[in-house]
Amino acid sequence: MSRISDFIPPGDEAVRLPTPLLAMHLLRLYAVGGPSLYGQIFHPENIYNPSVWADHDIGSDRQAFLRAISEAWGWLMSENLIAHGPGHGYDYFVTRRGLELANEVDPVRRVADEARLAPGLHPLIEARVRQQFLLGEYELAAFAALRQVEIRVRELAGAPESSIGVDLMKNAFKNGGPLADPNLDGGEREATMALFWGAIGVFKNTTSHRQVDYKDPTQAAEVVLLADLLLRMLDDVERRHSS
Numbered sequence: 001m002s003r004i005s006d007f008i009p010p011g012d013e014a015v016r017l018p019t020p021l022l023a024m025h026l027l028r029l030y031a032v033g034g035p036s037l038y039g040q041i042f043h044p045e046n047i048y049n050p051s052v053w054a055d056h057d058i059g060s061d062r063q064a065f066l067r068a069i070s071e072a073w074g075w076l077m078s079e080n081l082i083a084h085g086p087g088h089g090y091d092y093f094v095t096r097r098g099l100e101l102a103n104e105v106d107p108v109r110r111v112a113d114e115a116r117l118a119p120g121l122h123p124l125i126e127a128r129v130r131q132q133f134l135l136g137e138y139e140l141a142a143f144a145a146l147r148q149v150e151i152r153v154r155e156l157a158g159a160p161e162s163s164i165g166v167d168l169m170k171n172a173f174k175n176g177g178p179l180a181d182p183n184l185d186g187g188e189r190e191a192t193m194a195l196f197w198g199a200i201g202v203f204k205n206t207t208s209h210r211q212v213d214y215k216d217p218t219q220a221a222e223v224v225l226l227a228d229l230l231l232r233m234l235d236d237v238e239r240r241h242s243s
Contacts, residue, residue, distance in 0.1 A: 015065055022072040040052040125148050146227050170193060
């Protein structure tokens with residue numbers, strides 16, 4: 001049978017950990033043991049009760065440890081990694097997302113990567129891309145976001161369906177092109193064109209030529225955010241054309 005010390009560091013070490021890291025230690029304890037083994041600890045009012053930690057080294061400052069472990073509980077709740085009910089009384093369980101993250105090598109990093117997309121993506125990619133990213137389909141999420149940029153440029157430029165990729169971006173944003181901003185000087189217009197065709201050329205290329213590892217959620221999230229920025233710039237282009 002697993003012991004608490006197999007998951008939770010000694011008190012003085014636990015207090016020095018950032019709250020998310022300590023929370024992941026607590027999450028793994030719950031994921032492995034659950035209420036059946038650690039029921040007394042698996043409760044928001046017991047988590048800071050020193051009696052439930054009687055068999056664990058809680059360090060030189062008991063209050064500091066109990067506060068830190070209580071903060072870890074609160075973080076798990078705020079991230080929806082543990083939840084209340086269903087059941088009788090104050091029953092808590094590890095959520096589906098919590099069980100998934102408990103098996104991650106670097107769960108805190110994944111939480112941070114998902115949070116990068118939390119403020120709200122462009123409406124054209126919000127629903128689909130966010131769902132794909134949360135499902136761990138990082139390559140599909142990044143590809144879908146950039147494909148929407150390509151579609152949007154084609155629509156605004158009035159280009160044919162056969163016009164794709166880098167050539168589409170260059171023709172749309174070149175000097176005198178349908179999406180080029182005449183209010184910018186030549187260097188800025190060229191830089192805007194380079195931004196668009198560079199994004200498509202580097203991040204929406206064939207798999208064998210990509211320079212980004214879409215198995216890395218951080219890089220995939222940054223590509224999605226780049227696509228989000230480009231779509232918002234295209235909104236400005238549309239407003240300029242309609243004014």
